[in-house]
Amino acid sequence: MKYNLAVFFSLIFLLLSCKDDNQKRIAENKKEMQKRAVVFKNIEKGWVLYDEPVTEAGEKSIASWNEWRIFLAELAVKPKKTIRAFQQKSKALSKKVMALDDNIPYEYNKPPIKSRISTLITKVRLLDLFIHLDNIPDKKVTLLVSEINLELVSLQRQMDKIVEKSKIPIEEGESDLLKMMDTTRAIPNTPIIDPNIPRVE
Template sequence: MKYKIALFLLLIFALQSCQNENDKRLAENEKEAKKNEKIFNNINKAWIFIDEPINEVSEQNVRNWNEWRDFLKELGDKPRKTIGAFQKKSTAISKKALALNNNIPSQFNQPQIKARIAILITKVKMMDLFIHLNQIPDDKVAFLIGEINKELVSLERQMDKIVEKAKIPKEEGEADFLRMLDTTRAIPNSAPPLDQNLPRVE
C-alpha cells in the first residue's frame, strides 16, 4: 500500500513538473515571437531605399546601363509579411549590386566611380550578412540602409560631375599637356648604366 501511495505521489509530481515546463516553454515562445515581431517592424519601417534617379545623368543610365536599372528596380521592390522575405530580398539586392561592376559605361569606367561602387557593394553585403544572423541586429540593418542610400547619392553625384566636366571645352594645347603628364607614355631610360670602374671628376 505504501508503495502505491509513493508511486501515486511520484506520478503527480512528474505531471506537475511537465506542466510547469510546458508553461515555461510557452512563455519563452511568446517572448521570442514578440521579439521577432519588433525586429520585423523596425526593419520594415527602415526599409526605404532611394530607388529613383536623383539627376538627369542617372536617369539616362537607367535607360542605357542594364545593371544599374536592375539594381534600382531591385531596391524599389519592398518585401512584405515576414523577416524571411526581407532576407531573400537582401540576397537579391546583394547579387544585383555585385553585377554593377559589369559593363560599366566607358564614360564612367573610372577609378572614382569604381571606388564608389566597391563601397556600395561592401555596405549591401554587410546588410545582407546582418539580416541573416540568428539574432538580427535590427538597428545595424536600419543604419546600413541609410548608409546604402548615402552611397547611392554619392555615386550618382559623381556620375553627374564626370558628365559636367566632359562638357567643359579644353584649351588649346591642354590635351598635349595632359599626355605629357601621363607617366605610362614616358620615354624609357635607355642610357647605358654607368661603369663603376671609370674615374670620376669631383
C-alpha cells in the same frame, strides 16, 4: 503497496514538472514572438531605399546601363508581411549589386565610380549579413539602409561630375600636354654614351 505508492507519487511529480516546463516554454515563445514583432516593425519602418535616380546622369544611365536599371528596380519593390520577405529581398539586392561592378559603362569606368560601387556593395552585403542573423540587430539594419541611400546619392553625384567634365571642351594643345604627362609613354632613363669619350675596359 509502498512500491505502488512511490510509483504513483513519482508519476504525479513528473506530470507537474512537465506542465511547469510547458508553461515556461509557452511564456518564452510568447516573449520571442513579441520581440520579433518589434524587430519587424522597426525594420519595416526604416526600410526606405532611394529607388529613383537623384541626378540627371543617374537618370540617363538607366537607358545605357542595364545592371543599374535592374538594381534600381529591385530597390523599388519593398518587402512586406514577414522578416523572411526582408531576408529574401536583401539576398536579391546583394546579387544585383554585385553585377554593377562587372559591367560598368566605359564613360563611368573610372576609379571614383569603382570605389563608390565597391562601398555600395559592401553596405548591401552587410545588410544581407545582419538581417540573416538569429538575433537581428534592427537598429544596425536601419542604419545600413540609410548608409546605402547615402552611397547611392554619392555614386550618382560622381556620375554627374563625370558627365559635366566630359562636356568641357579641350583647349588647343591640351591633348599634347596630357600625352607629355603620361608616364607610360616616357622615354626610358638610360645614360647616353658619347663615343668620343675614352672608356676604360
